[in-house]
Amino acid sequence: MTSSNVEAQIRGRLTEAGIRYTDGRRQVVAALMNAQGPLSAAELHSQIADSVPLSSLYRSLAVMADADVLAPHHGTKGITRYELAEWLAGHHHHLVCVDCGAVDDIELPPRLESTLHDLVEAVAESGEFAAAGHALEVVGRCKACA
Amino acid sequence: MTSSNVEAQIRGRLTEAGIRYTDGRRQVVAALMNAQGPLSAAELHSQIADSVPLSSLYRSLAVMADADVLAPHHGTKGITRYELAEWLAGHHHHLVCVDCGAVDDIELPPRLESTLHDLVEAVAESGEFAAAGHALEVVGRCKACA
DNA sequence: TCTGAAAATGAGAATCGTTCTTATTAGTGT
DNA sequence: ACACTAATAAGAACGATTCTCATTTTCAGA
Structure with a gap:
């Protein structure tokens, strides 16, 4: 599955759920596609800091996880990391x-x-x-x- | 491995690490041996409430996890559940x-x-x-x- | 058995990741 | 363009966990 295909699949899945694929969300997805493992909200925030405040970031992560586009992964110290869902990225x-x-x-x-x-x-x-x-x-x- | 054997193993492991097997810790271990899955601090506290306050409970869990007697398991909402370590309970x-x-x-x-x-x-x-x-x-x- | 050092306890304050509010702004379909 | 809905931003609020510190208990050695 090519990278642009993944984006298209994500956009499709979100749209059909009435969820908008905004700029902030695009940045989250881009960061996750480049990572070699799941990333926490804080880690994502440090990569796309200026454009997306933490509260929006958290909401976007929750919405996309709900739509089965992202998968949450619970780690030490109550930190949740996210990665692309299984059907998108293996x-x-x-x-x-x-x-x-x-x-x-x-x-x-x-x-x-x-x-x-x-x-x-x-x-x-x-x-x-x-x-x-x-x-x-x-x-x-x-x-x-x- | 019988139940009393498990207790003996735990006591041995803790003692050799200079950690005391106190009453509160005994209660934690007993609750975990009866459970059919990992338990959170709050769940444990509701079982042994009066005798062990939360702050001591958290400390005991951390100490025993450090000694590899308990294994932490990180779940939703930042809740950590504990169970007996792999070498004790499969x-x-x-x-x-x-x-x-x-x-x-x-x-x-x-x-x-x-x-x-x-x-x-x-x-x-x-x-x-x-x-x-x-x-x-x-x-x-x-x-x-x- | 005494005694002193090390460990544990208990109560509460503090921390920190996360979620919730509320007002405002931006997208989408008609 | 309009109306409807979703998203954003800023900060307050929340809750599980950790920390502090004074007190108490336990254990090993004299």
């Missing part, structure tokens, strides 16, 4: 540093990927829980904190 | 409701379990990240929120 598999909370994406072997997919389906079919997706974290210490 | 695989944040344990097929274990080892051996364990979440909506 799966959510991370290396998480227990010290500083930094998050990086990792690739999973296809075999494991499909096994996880099967697991979600099996849970969904049990009827006990409306399983929609999965998230895998490998936890430890990053090079800086080791 | 692995950490959860059903997480995106609406209310409730968390339940799930069992994983052995095949998937060992594949995940291999993944952590592979990451650790890469030298880029000191991988120590993993956590898997199946996200969706619980029956109450569906």
